[in-house]
Amino acid sequence: MIHSPLQRLINLLKLDRKDISQVFFYAIFSGLISLSLPLGIQAIINLIQSGRVSVSWIVLVMIVIVGVALVGLLSLMQLRIMENLQQKIFVRSSFEFGYRLPKIKHEALYNQHLPELANRFFDTITIQKGASKLLIDFSTALLQITFGIILLSLYHPFFIFFGILLLLLLYGIFKFSYNAGLSTSLKESKYKYRVVSWLQEIGKNNFSFRKKNNFEFALSKNDKLVGQYLNYRESHFGIIKRQYIQLIIFKIIITAGLLFIGGYLVLNQKMNIGQFVAAEIVILLVINSVEKIIVGLETLYDVLTAVEKIGQITDLEMEETVSEESNICYNNITLEIDNIKFKFPDSNDYVLNAINLKIEQSEKVYLEGNNGSGKTTLLRILSGLLKPNIGSLFINDDTYRKIDLNHIVHKL
Numbered sequence: 001m002i003h004s005p006l007q008r009l010i011n012l013l014k015l016d017r018k019d020i021s022q023v024f025f026y027a028i029f030s031g032l033i034s035l036s037l038p039l040g041i042q043a044i045i046n047l048i049q050s051g052r053v054s055v056s057w058i059v060l061v062m063i064v065i066v067g068v069a070l071v072g073l074l075s076l077m078q079l080r081i082m083e084n085l086q087q088k089i090f091v092r093s094s095f096e097f098g099y100r101l102p103k104i105k106h107e108a109l110y111n112q113h114l115p116e117l118a119n120r121f122f123d124t125i126t127i128q129k130g131a132s133k134l135l136i137d138f139s140t141a142l143l144q145i146t147f148g149i150i151l152l153s154l155y156h157p158f159f160i161f162f163g164i165l166l167l168l169l170l171y172g173i174f175k176f177s178y179n180a181g182l183s184t185s186l187k188e189s190k191y192k193y194r195v196v197s198w199l200q201e202i203g204k205n206n207f208s209f210r211k212k213n214n215f216e217f218a219l220s221k222n223d224k225l226v227g228q229y230l231n232y233r234e235s236h237f238g239i240i241k242r243q244y245i246q247l248i249i250f251k252i253i254i255t256a257g258l259l260f261i262g263g264y265l266v267l268n269q270k271m272n273i274g275q276f277v278a279a280e281i282v283i284l285l286v287i288n289s290v291e292k293i294i295v296g297l298e299t300l301y302d303v304l305t306a307v308e309k310i311g312q313i314t315d316l317e318m319e320e321t322v323s324e325e326s327n328i329c330y331n332n333i334t335l336e337i338d339n340i341k342f343k344f345p346d347s348n349d350y351v352l353n354a355i356n357l358k359i360e361q362s363e364k365v366y367l368e369g370n371n372g373s374g375k376t377t378l379l380r381i382l383s384g385l386l387k388p389n390i391g392s393l394f395i396n397d398d399t400y401r402k403i404d405l406n407h408i409v410h411k412l
Helices: 005-014 017-049 057-105 114-155 158-204 212-267 273-315 375-382
Strands: 333-343 350-359 392-395
Touching: 005 017, 005 114, 005 273, 017 114, 017 392, 057 114, 114 158, 114 350, 158 212, 158 392, 212 273, 212 350, 333 375, 350 375
Parallel strands: none
Antiparallel strands: 333 350, 333 392
């Protein structure tokens, strides 16, 4: 089953749902405390306006200070949980790669470069850092926006309109930017790995590339790959820039509108000074939360791209697991192929067509042919690495699908 990048990320996070639930719990608690602080400040201002210094004023100041300390403590606890989660992601990913890479079917690697696939392990680092930021910043920001809108609506019904406008903004930016942002991020990542893969080839064959013609070819190909990477990188940046411009315009409109309307409500005695100050603090918290989400979309694209790149490896079909109960050992092996035909996935013509061959134990066979005539392909079929499209491979008069190839490899 093919999953979308977002579904892959959700499936990944489900493995640590207990830790993530704790992060959300701390975020809810922290959000409630953060938004209770403006209420405390409102009460303090009202007491100061009355011109009296009382025990209540001192108690409120202490409550606000304790609230700030609790928010910091909860953030520290979130960091500890996310550090544990990052370590788990790294360990699971390393063993996933170590288990899968040797077992990927040869057919699945057609037109794939195995070192380039292995390089995708570095996307695990992106998932580690990005998922941590998303879970902490996004959860806290969304909860602060929700609680903030509810609190503001208690001051005046106008702020309900403010809340609706906020939600429409977030929905609009996400809806019209998500697919384009993810698409350009995936293409950028594709050429990033192609550049790395080519540099590895240069390093692996450094003596060959010392010759002038080969050296110029290496730089020319590198220039082409880097150019394609920069094109998609610039396209992706254009989407990020557009999102940030929308955020700036929104902040200007909301700040100006709320200052004018808040001042009007105070002048008409529909709000007191304490409520006005508290409302402005809440509005600033909400606007900052919106900014966190918009700016954090770039991190979201990076994480989804990383999950998709690794997911493309886990989607590759692996060889069937060998039965542990099988204990047959072949001492004498006879290989026979009966009318086999084979063609590669992107070819219309058969590279092997109606081939029949039988090889007895210790018998020597000589293969001769031009480049591309199918010699290597035939050997791979005989060794069980490739399956013919038509025809059968027999090992000791039995099809190789029914026996344990591991018992034969040591004998060949």
